[in-house]
Amino acid sequence: MKATVAVIRCENYEIENVRSAVTRGIGLLGGISAFAQAHEKILLKPNLLAGDRPDKLVTPYPTVFQAVAEIFKAAGADMYYGDSSGMGSLERVARQAGIKEVADSLGIRPADFRTIVPVSFPGALLAKQLRLAAGALGADGIISIAKMKTHGFTRITGAVKNQFGCLPGLQKAEFHVKMPDVYDFSRVLVDINNYLKPRLRLFIMDGIAAMEGNGPRGGEPSAMKVLLFSIDPVALDAVFCRLIDLDPEFVPTMKFGEESGLGVYKPDEIQIIGDDIEPLINKNFRVVRRPPERFASARSFPTFLKNRISPRPVINYERCVNCGNCVQMCPVAPKAVGRPAGNKDQKPVYDYKRCIRCYCCQEICPEKAIAIKIPLLGRLIH
Ligand code: SF4
Ligand code: SF4
Known part of the structure; x- marks a missing residue:
């Protein structure tokens, strides 16, 4: 069976436009009832790399977070949010990124991303032992909200990589030291995704204003005007690649994701629904178009x-x-x-x-x- 990715054009971050796009994207994947049941615990996992203002485009825009949160809240879900930022506490970074204000206004609590819970994962590609944030475990559902950005190490930072934030702060640095090879590191990213499989998972990517060039924090804006939705994070990242004309083979999580059963990435394995993708493709998007180097x-x-x-x-x-x-x-x-x-x-x-x-x-x-x-x-x- 093919993976499905909903591609929804969205012109800007006006809340009415974003609400309509999010409602449409989730609707095309089966509607909110396919994803949320009343009183279920749902973790919203935005990419909160750093506490930068929303207009810096480092983190998902607050109105995207808001529109997603509202639709799950309306379905009666018990919501909380979390991420392990590179710099600063969850609440501080979320406040600086404009996410906390939205979460507070909707009564969405911060999750515990400080407490470390060791877990065994015998079926892992590489990381047989993981130490995950308590807040990432025990949810009935995880809604990942990634940002469409480039990344110096892994080429793109998308849906699969967003789950790296489920490792508490210092853990992430430790993994880089233990696994400096980008291909090993990508296997670990896939392992984290394969371990964190609650009843429901939905991956959303904010590409209304994406970041090209020197991402994931120092790049430039690129108006891609799109939101992506899928339950398959590999397929979603593959569609991101297609939108920026990047060979998905240059993103190591693609092959490892497919090998491990996390998802699929080849064009004939993905059904794109929603808006026509062709007018949204930006062949001039500045991203490194070669495989990551192993030399280092x-x-x-x-x-x-x-x-x-x-x-x-x-x-x-x-x-x-x-x-x-x-x-x-x-x-x-x-x-x-x-x-x-x-x-x-x-x-x-x-x-x-x-x-x-x-x-x-x-x-x-x-x-x-x-x-x-x-x-x-x-x-x-x-
Ligand atoms: S190991 Fe090298 S690339 Fe990594 S943070 Fe240190 S100086 Fe930067
Ligand atoms: S290179 Fe960047 S992070 Fe390092 S000290 Fe200068 S401004 Fe700060």
């Missing part, structure tokens, strides 16, 4: 060569405000980015010999000061 983490690769060919984070010192977020986020010990001699007055510098190329620093920089660049030798090889 390949242990067999000599370090000196690795550093001359692997893409690496580079700081633009004219933009850098010396906030220290990149230093704080770097998961390796000793840090691969830090102030010279620990002097906080000096802007951070990299030690590429230690860097595992997880790009957490690039992901979290609030000033768009870090870009991923390929050294000259690497460019020649690529």
